[in-house]
Amino acid sequence: GAVVSQHPSRVICKSGTSVKIECRSLDFQATTMFWYRQFPKQSLMLMATSNEGSKATYEQGVEKDKFLINHASLTLSTLTVTSAHPEDSSFYICSARGGTSRSGANVLTFGAGSRLTVL
Amino acid sequence: AQSVTQPDIHITVSEGASLELRCNYSYGATPYLFWYVQSPGQGLQLLLKYFSGDTLVQGIKGFEAEFKRSQSSFNLRKPSVHWSDAAEYFCAVGREGNTPLVFGKGTRLSVIA
Numbered sequence: 001g002a003v004v005s006q007h008p009s010r011v012i013c014k015s016g017t018s019v020k021i022e023c024r025s026l027d028f029q030a031t032t033m034f035w036y037r038q039f040p041k042q043s044l045m046l047m048a049t050s051n052e053g054s055k056a057t058y059e060q061g062v063e064k065d066k067f068l069i070n071h072a073s074l075t076l077s078t079l080t081v082t083s084a085h086p087e088d089s090s091f092y093i094c095s096a097r098g099g100t101s102r103s104g105a106n107v108l109t110f111g112a113g114s115r116l117t118v119l
Numbered sequence: 120a121q122s123v124t125q126p127d128i129h130i131t132v133s134e135g136a137s138l139e140l141r142c143n144y145s146y147g148a149t150p151y152l153f154w155y156v157q158s159p160g161q162g163l164q165l166l167l168k169y170f171s172g173d174t175l176v177q178g179i180k181g182f183e184a185e186f187k188r189s190q191s192s193f194n195l196r197k198p199s200v201h202w203s204d205a206a207e208y209f210c211a212v213g214r215e216g217n218t219p220l221v222f223g224k225g226t227r228l229s230v231i232a
Contacts, residue, residue, distance in 0.1 A: 006162070032217040043209065043224040044163075093162055097217055108213070108220055110155075112162035 002028050004096050006111030013084055014119055021079045021114045023094030029074035030096035034108070035067075038091040047092075050077040084118040091115050121146050123212050123223035131229040132200050140195040140226050142210030152193040153211040153220065154184055163209065169193065180204070205230045 003026040013019050023033055031052045036044040048069050049057040056069035066088075068080040077096075081088050093113040122145045132138050144150055151170050155163040167178025174186040184195045193210060207227050211220040 034219045044222045046219050049219060107165060107168060110163040
């Protein structure tokens with residue numbers, strides 16, 4: 001089945017530094033990937049839609065200059081949290097649609113998530 | 120606008136007892152419906168999905184869900200819960216095409232002996 005790999009799984013950084021999170025589709029090509037954010041004991045909130053070869057589409061209230069998304073290839077999207085602050089601490093999850101069949105094309109596969117802690 | 124409501128924030132059941140997690144959705148068209156499970160600190164695993172056809176869908180780990188259009192519901196059920204089922208469960212709605220899912224707030228399931 002479709003697999004999405006996310007790295008790193010955990011990262012701790014100092015306030016003011018930048019952190020990059022990678023999301024890879026391992027056995028399929030993903031023209032579109034989605035980045036979600038999850039606060040403790042909360043649901044997943046869509047941050048942005050990452051489109052291969054073009055600019056990401058951000059949801060209302062998400063700072064595009066803080067959360068830089070790059071989707072340079074059909075298998076890799078990156079989320080960079082710039083000048084991170086403690087309030088950016090969260091669980092970030094990426095997802096992509098996998099497979100080429102009709103049934104597979106409508107199923108989102110999620111990465112295992114990246115827990116960011118900003119000190 | 121699309122929305123998903125999971126009325127129960129936290130449910131506790133005894134091991135071996137039956138389980139039903141509620142999910143109601145608001146959607147302008149025929150929805151695609153999903154249930155995902157998340158263990159602490161982990162990503163999401165797809166339990167089952169409904170696109171069309173038979174309104175009772177079977178998933179992994181013995182879960183099933185029934186789509187009821189008249190009630191705008193997609194409740195998740197399991198006849199006998201195991202301790203390993205303790206996790207957070209998310210209902211989600213989407214549509215055809217390369218579009219994201221909208222998630223409910225989740226229901227945390229605790230299983231007691």
